[in-house]
Amino acid sequence: MTLVAGIDSSTQSVKVLVVDAESGAVVRQGRAAHPDGTEVAPSAWWTALGEAMESAGGLDDVAAVSVGGQQHGMVALDASGAVIRDALLWNDTRSAPAASDLTEELGGPQAWVDAVGSVPVASLTATKLRWLADAEPDHAAAVAAVALPHDWLTWQLAGAPGIEALVTDRSDASGTAYFDAVGNAYRRDLLGLALRRDAADVVLPRVLGPAESGLAMATSGAPLGPGCGDNAGAALGLGLTPGETSLSLGTSGVVAVVSTTPVADASGAINGFADATGEYLPLACTLNAAQVFDVFARLLGVDHRALGELALSAEPGAGGLVLLPLFNGERTPNLPDATASLRHMTMANSTRANLARAAFEGVLGHMAYALDAVRSFGVAVERVSLVGGAAKSAAIRQLAPSILGVEVVVPPDGEYVALGAAKQAAWVASGAAEVPVWPLAGVETLAGDDTPFIRQRFAEALAEAEGV
Numbered sequence: 001m002t003l004v005a006g007i008d009s010s011t012q013s014v015k016v017l018v019v020d021a022e023s024g025a026v027v028r029q030g031r032a033a034h035p036d037g038t039e040v041a042p043s044a045w046w047t048a049l050g051e052a053m054e055s056a057g058g059l060d061d062v063a064a065v066s067v068g069g070q071q072h073g074m075v076a077l078d079a080s081g082a083v084i085r086d087a088l089l090w091n092d093t094r095s096a097p098a099a100s101d102l103t104e105e106l107g108g109p110q111a112w113v114d115a116v117g118s119v120p121v122a123s124l125t126a127t128k129l130r131w132l133a134d135a136e137p138d139h140a141a142a143v144a145a146v147a148l149p150h151d152w153l154t155w156q157l158a159g160a161p162g163i164e165a166l167v168t169d170r171s172d173a174s175g176t177a178y179f180d181a182v183g184n185a186y187r188r189d190l191l192g193l194a195l196r197r198d199a200a201d202v203v204l205p206r207v208l209g210p211a212e213s214g215l216a217m218a219t220s221g222a223p224l225g226p227g228c229g230d231n232a233g234a235a236l237g238l239g240l241t242p243g244e245t246s247l248s249l250g251t252s253g254v255v256a257v258v259s260t261t262p263v264a265d266a267s268g269a270i271n272g273f274a275d276a277t278g279e280y281l282p283l284a285c286t287l288n289a290a291q292v293f294d295v296f297a298r299l300l301g302v303d304h305r306a307l308g309e310l311a312l313s314a315e316p317g318a319g320g321l322v323l324l325p326l327f328n329g330e331r332t333p334n335l336p337d338a339t340a341s342l343r344h345m346t347m348a349n350s351t352r353a354n355l356a357r358a359a360f361e362g363v364l365g366h367m368a369y370a371l372d373a374v375r376s377f378g379v380a381v382e383r384v385s386l387v388g389g390a391a392k393s394a395a396i397r398q399l400a401p402s403i404l405g406v407e408v409v410v411p412p413d414g415e416y417v418a419l420g421a422a423k424q425a426a427w428v429a430s431g432a433a434e435v436p437v438w439p440l441a442g443v444e445t446l447a448g449d450d451t452p453f454i455r456q457r458f459a460e461a462l463a464e465a466e467g468v
């Protein structure tokens with residue numbers, strides 16, 4: 001049996017899957033936690049990856065390895081390849097003013113979507129580099145290379161062979177705001193704009209083809225795949241084809257659709273990213289998803305299962321409560337300074353069950369808003385494939401079809417980003433022209449009575465928060 005490995009270095013943890021390259025069956029797996037916070041030393045990812053690989057039984061026997069990871073994080077390296085400062089993650093909002101400045105300096109949102117498919121928001125790498133240039137000019141001056149989390153880990157697995165050897169893929173490069181996924185080229189002028197200097201000499205990872213290998217494992221010599229952004233990894237793991245949509249509830253809430261054509265959304269709600277096969281992956285991403293359940297479970301003194309049971313014991317509509325779950329500020333819509341609020345509390349409706357229900361309706365109502373943003377580009381979304389940590393929740397599975405108003409396809413419990421990375425590794429190992437097809441056994445399709453009033457109330461509350 002030929003084995004391959006897929007890695008998902010996500011916001012909260014790293015997952016490693018060792019998989020049969022023929023069937024996609026998971027043979028061994030491991031995981032390890034990442035530190036909390038939106039500013040993290042990349043060495044912590046490397047340590048966690050070492051632990052996860054060890055708990056997966058090591059990778060010495062695999063034919064190829066590929067790394068998927070959280071998108072956008074700024075890993076700034078000096079000429080020796082040393083990390084200059086802790087990475088700013090995708091959910092760090094300190095670069096929101098830099099995002100506004102950059103947007104204006106290029107001539108507004110339309111100029112950015114024409115150039116790179118996305119309007120700058122604090123999540124995107126270019127805005128973090130501008131923040132660095134303004135807040136830490138000495139660090140900015142030392143930048144000799146910029147990598148993303150998955151690029152940096154791929155390079156570490158290869159033994160960190162000098163910054164010129166860095167590689168990436170089109171899906172993650174498309175989230176930097178200095179890569180044009182339509183022209184398949186870096187926009188060094190935009191990198192320079194972000195860094196406030198001529199960036200001709202800054203090393204950017206070479207963008208590999210979907211099944212191309214640029215580096216090999218330092219330990220075993222097995223080829224390393226190009227890797228991918230985590231949302232592109234999930235699409236690959238799910239085997240989504242053009243027109244099909246995923247809904248991920250991890251730290252981020254993401255609606256992503258595989259598309260053969262790019263989307264240019266000057267409103268900024270949709271990012272015009274690329275997928276991991278050569279197509280596009282327009283997506284809407286929020287900063288507040290699974291952690292909202294963590295907060296409410298803690299507040300109510302219960303575990304996730306009991307939180308779900310409490311929510312299901314309440315009536316649809318949570319007795320009138322509406323949660324705007326903008327705990328971490330928000331990216332979609334772009335409200336980086338927003339905070340969460342619970343509206344319409346009365347003595348009568350302030351019950352534990354209604355509070356739990358409001359958490360689920362708030363997160364799923366927000367995802368319905370994201371679905372509408374995708375639909376506004378002519379994508380007919382009637383079905384979503386549900387992945388991410390909160391997809392394990394029985395209450396999410398039960399409530400999602402009614403609140404979203406679509407069918408919800410639930411694949412077997414698994415780590416779909418890591419599976420997508422493993423599929424990419426299998427593609428690299430096989431040298432085949434087409435990506436492997438790994439059928440998913442035991443997919444459930446869930447439907448429910450539509451409850452449009454929940455979406456409506458949520459959309460009204462969000463519009464109020466936006467001041468529209």
Ligand SMILES: Nc1ncnc2c1ncn2[C@@H]1O[C@H](COP(=O)(O)OP(=O)(O)O)[C@@H](O)[C@H]1O
Pocket residue numbers: 010011012013249250251252290291293294304305388389390391392393394
């Ligand atoms: N049964 C559950 N119900 C709700 N949330 C859950 C459940 N199980 C895990 N989670 C949450 O899922 C999140 C982790 O999901 P994951 O997709 O791995 O995140 P990330 O990719 O951002 O690291 C955590 O916030 C965790 O508490």
Ligand SMILES: O=C(CO)[C@@H](O)[C@H](O)COP(=O)(O)O
Pocket residue numbers: 010011012069070071072090123175229230231248250251252253254285
């Ligand atoms: O910023 C985005 C997508 O644009 C996020 O989806 C990150 O890629 C982090 O993902 P998770 O760790 O929450 O899965």
